[in-house]
Structure formats: structure tokens, C-alpha cells
Amino acid sequence: MKPSKETKVFFSRQNLFQLLIAKSIIEALLVTALAVSFYLVVTNPHLRGWLDQADARTISGWVVNEKSAGTRVEVQLFIDDRFVESRVADSFRPDVQQAQRATDEWHGFVFQTPRLGAGDHEARVFAIHRGASDERRTLQIIGKPLRFHVDAALTDSRGPATSAGETQ
Numbered sequence: 001m002k003p004s005k006e007t008k009v010f011f012s013r014q015n016l017f018q019l020l021i022a023k024s025i026i027e028a029l030l031v032t033a034l035a036v037s038f039y040l041v042v043t044n045p046h047l048r049g050w051l052d053q054a055d056a057r058t059i060s061g062w063v064v065n066e067k068s069a070g071t072r073v074e075v076q077l078f079i080d081d082r083f084v085e086s087r088v089a090d091s092f093r094p095d096v097q098q099a100q101r102a103t104d105e106w107h108g109f110v111f112q113t114p115r116l117g118a119g120d121h122e123a124r125v126f127a128i129h130r131g132a133s134d135e136r137r138t139l140q141i142i143g144k145p146l147r148f149h150v151d152a153a154l155t156d157s158r159g160p161a162t163s164a165g166e167t168q
Helices: 005-042 094-098 151-158
Strands: 047-054 056-063 075-077 080-090 109-111 119-130 137-141 146-151
Touching: 047 119, 047 146, 056 075, 056 094, 056 119, 080 109
Parallel strands: none
Antiparallel strands: 047 056, 056 109, 075 080, 075 119, 119 137, 119 146
């Protein structure tokens, strides 16, 4: 017995549906592979660190490149989404070595908080990751942003307040 014309159309629609599903799966896998490869090119999965403390006087923490635990990492401070300062994380932090994150004790950073207006502020510290060339640099956040408060009395004793990133 020969398959009817309706059976052939059903099989064709079923085959087309299966092909469309297979195509969608292949496209999803391709996009995932591209996203993962892009992430690995522009970030350093070996950077570990934490923003420990932020207040009206200092902002501190630590950062280590676990792939090269003896090297120092450059970090940048942003307050209220404005760049404040860049420095190398090379301050004494014995707890980082004790936690077996680094081969030595010099992976901390301490920033002096700039003069800020009274009120609530948010500090973020980013590690700088250099790509294959020195021209390509990306920022990776260290720990979670920390909110802190500056009292009006403190701004009066330190002189006139500035916006984050502004110099006098």
C-alpha cells in the first residue's frame, strides 16, 4: 500500500518542524559559544578580591590574580559612578596570604576618600585587566559596591566638599 498524499504532507511538515528545532538548538549553542569566548577574552577569571571597608576617610580591600599570585594588580576607585583614583594594590594584607590567596602579603589597597558632600555615597573598586595587547583594558568589579555616609560636620572640618573625581 502506498502512502497517501496527506501522509506525505504530514511527514514533510514533521521533518520541517524537526529541522527548525535542530536549527534553533544549533544557533543557541553558537551564540553561547561566542558569548563564553568573548567573556574569556575581555575578563580575567583568575582575579579575586574584596572591597572590605568604605567610609568618609578611607576605602580599602584586596585583590589577587590567582594565575600569577606574585604580581600586583592595578585598581581604580569610583565614588558615585565617577572616577577618583588609580593605584596598584600593593599594601600589606597578611590575611590574604594566610587564606592562601597569594604567595606574599602585599595585595591590599587603601584609598583616601576625597572630600565629598554630606550624605550617602557609593564606592566601587575595579581591577584593571589587560587583554592580549596593552591597548585593550577592561574593568572588573572587586567585591560588592559599598555605601557609606558622610556627615555634614565632617565636611566642615575637612574644608569645602567636592564632587567625586573633582580636584581642587
